[in-house]
Structure formats: C-alpha cells, structure tokens
Amino acid sequence: GQQVMQIPQYQHVQEGEDFTTYCNSSTTLSNIQWYKQRPGGHPVFLIQLVKSGEVKKQKRLTFQFGEAKKNSSLHITATQTTDVGTYFCAGSRTNAGKSTFGDGTTLTVKP
Amino acid sequence: EAEVAQSPRYKITEKSQAVAFWCDPISGHATLYWYRQILGQGPELLVQFQDESVVDDSQLPKDRFSAERLKGVDSTLKIQPAELGDSAMYLCASSLRWIGAANTEAFFGQGTRLTVV
Structure with a gap:
C-alpha cells in the first residue's frame, strides 16, 4: 500500500535557526497536505499542494511539492518558540482517495 | 469559529469492556473521518x-470496532471488547469534501484519549 515517510523524526534547533522537514511517498501523489500538531493538541491544517513543482509561502513557512509529485518539504525560516510541535504531511494518490499521513517531524526550539 | 466536537476527552476502561466515542462535525461538512493516533505516530x-x-473502512478492525453516522451528521465509534493495544488517541475530523480533493482541508476535534487497563 501507499507509504509516506518523513525525515527527520526529531529536530532540535536554537531559536532563530532554520528548520526543514521532508516527506517522501512510495507512489506518485495527486496532492499533499501539511498539518501542525502542538504538544497535547490536535492536527491543524496548514496547506495543500497540488501542482508539480509548486511552491507556496506562508510568512516564514515555505512549502514545496516535487516535480515528480513524490516528495515535498516544509522549510521554516528563523524559527520561533511558537513553531514547536509535530509537522505531518498527508498524501493522496487520487483526488478521490484517502490521504495517508506520515509519522511526523517533531520540532523543539530552544530559546 | 466552528469546531469539531468530541466527547469524552479522556476515557479509562478495563480490557474486555465496551467503550464509545462521539463526534459532532462542523455543520455542513459531508465527510467525517475517525482516526487513531498512537503516541509518536501519524493519524491512521x-x-x-x-x-x-x-x-x-479498510483499516477498521471490524471484529471489535464499529462506526455509524445514522443521519449523516454526528457519529459514534464503538469498541467492544476493548484490548490493551487499543490505548491511543481517537481523533474525529470533518471536511466539506474528502481529504485530498482540491481546495479541501480537514478540521480535527480535540480527540478522545483512551487508556485500556
């Protein structure tokens, strides 16, 4: 079945440093979504990427979808303590199919 | 702001007992999901x-789990009998259309933390 892998599993950074998490699928995706889950909280939708090579920005967050639509990345510039949490990607093989979540990258930020 | 409501927030039950979770999605959301999230993993x-x-429902253990959404609004997830390995967070989510459809986001509830002892 479809597998979605995320690396790294954990990332510890000093406040102000950049952070990147990578998402890789075993199959070509129709689209990919990113979610953030704060400690003790629930996943919150961040963005959806649909087009090959697509790049979207939300303030300090930059999301990319690979040309082959099998991988994606989330980059945070100049991390802040409010960025702590686990970032999940969820990929769909078709527009009508279910999304499979990766196991997330947990970010901790040292002030 | 509209939210997905779940209850209870926490549930402790003994193994072999029955347990049920309730979810009320955002009004107008046609699609409702139940996820299980084990600590350190993504929602399944x-x-x-x-x-x-x-x-x-391909990943639903149908010998012990059941789910219903009788009127297409709120939903109940039941486990009977509960096993030790069922301890996890059970998340409900809703969306206007299915996750993965264009321009669709899923809204998650706070979840029910189940502990089976």
Missing part, C-alpha cells in the same frame, strides 16, 4: 463517511 484512518455512507 479507521473509517471515512460521506454523509451517512461508509466510503472507506
């Missing part, structure tokens, strides 16, 4: 409803 889809119909 258990069942997906489109209105009152099940569209995906």
Whole structure:
C-alpha cells in the first residue's frame, strides 16, 4: 500500500535557526497536505499542494511539492518558540482517495 | 469559529469492556473521518463517511470496532471488547469534501484519549 515517510523524526534547533522537514511517498501523489500538531493538541491544517513543482509561502513557512509529485518539504525560516510541535504531511494518490499521513517531524526550539 | 466536537476527552476502561466515542462535525461538512493516533505516530484512518455512507473502512478492525453516522451528521465509534493495544488517541475530523480533493482541508476535534487497563 501507499507509504509516506518523513525525515527527520526529531529536530532540535536554537531559536532563530532554520528548520526543514521532508516527506517522501512510495507512489506518485495527486496532492499533499501539511498539518501542525502542538504538544497535547490536535492536527491543524496548514496547506495543500497540488501542482508539480509548486511552491507556496506562508510568512516564514515555505512549502514545496516535487516535480515528480513524490516528495515535498516544509522549510521554516528563523524559527520561533511558537513553531514547536509535530509537522505531518498527508498524501493522496487520487483526488478521490484517502490521504495517508506520515509519522511526523517533531520540532523543539530552544530559546 | 466552528469546531469539531468530541466527547469524552479522556476515557479509562478495563480490557474486555465496551467503550464509545462521539463526534459532532462542523455543520455542513459531508465527510467525517475517525482516526487513531498512537503516541509518536501519524493519524491512521479507521473509517471515512460521506454523509451517512461508509466510503472507506479498510483499516477498521471490524471484529471489535464499529462506526455509524445514522443521519449523516454526528457519529459514534464503538469498541467492544476493548484490548490493551487499543490505548491511543481517537481523533474525529470533518471536511466539506474528502481529504485530498482540491481546495479541501480537514478540521480535527480535540480527540478522545483512551487508556485500556
């Protein structure tokens, strides 16, 4: 079945440093979504990427979808303590199919 | 702001007992999902409803788990009998259309933390 892998599993950074998490699928995706889950909280939708090579920005967050639509990345510039949490990607093989979540990258930020 | 409501927030039950979780999605959301999230892992889809119909329950352990959404609004997930390995967070989510459809986001509830002892 479809597998979605995320690396790294954990990332510890000093406040102000950049952070990147990578998402890789075993199959070509129709689209990919990113979610953030704060400690003790629930996943919150961040963005959806649909087009090959697509790049979207939300303030300090930059999301990319690979040309082959099998991988994606989330980059945070100049991390802040409010960025702590686990970032999940969820990929769909078709527009009508279910999304499979990766196991997330947990970010901790040292002030 | 509209939210997905879940209850209870926490549940402790003994193994072999029955347990039920309730979810009220955002009004107007046709698609409802139940996920199980084990600590340190991503959410795993258990069942997906489109209105009152099940569209995906391939990962639902049907010998002990059941889910219903009788009127296409709120939903109940039941486990009977509960096993130690069922301890996890059970998340409900809803969306206007299914996750993965263009321009669709899923809204998650706070979840029910189940501990089976």
